[in-house]
Amino acid sequence: MDDRALELVRFIAESLVIEKDEVRVRMIERDRAVVLELSVAPDDMGRVIGKQGRIAKAIRSVVRSATSDQRKRYTVDIVE
Numbered sequence: 001m002d003d004r005a006l007e008l009v010r011f012i013a014e015s016l017v018i019e020k021d022e023v024r025v026r027m028i029e030r031d032r033a034v035v036l037e038l039s040v041a042p043d044d045m046g047r048v049i050g051k052q053g054r055i056a057k058a059i060r061s062v063v064r065s066a067t068s069d070q071r072k073r074y075t076v077d078i079v080e
Helices: 002-016 042-049 051-066
Strands: 024-029 033-039 073-079
Touching (some): 002 024, 042 073
Parallel strands (some): 033 073
16 A cells, blocks of 8 residues: 555646656655655645645545555655
């Protein structure tokens, strides 16, 4: 599921941004959690976060739902 979650975040981000080549998703595994770090071009940051963080929350909700059957907890962090 790790690769599927990573590809899911990449697919959603590439659907939102203009500079698709700048989308990077990095997976960091911890004890019982997996953090997916998403970075995009500075000009596309607003498109991924959305007004009042609504799009970022939606991305996190989709990932949480897609990985709910896993033993690890998946989170998405948007980094510069």
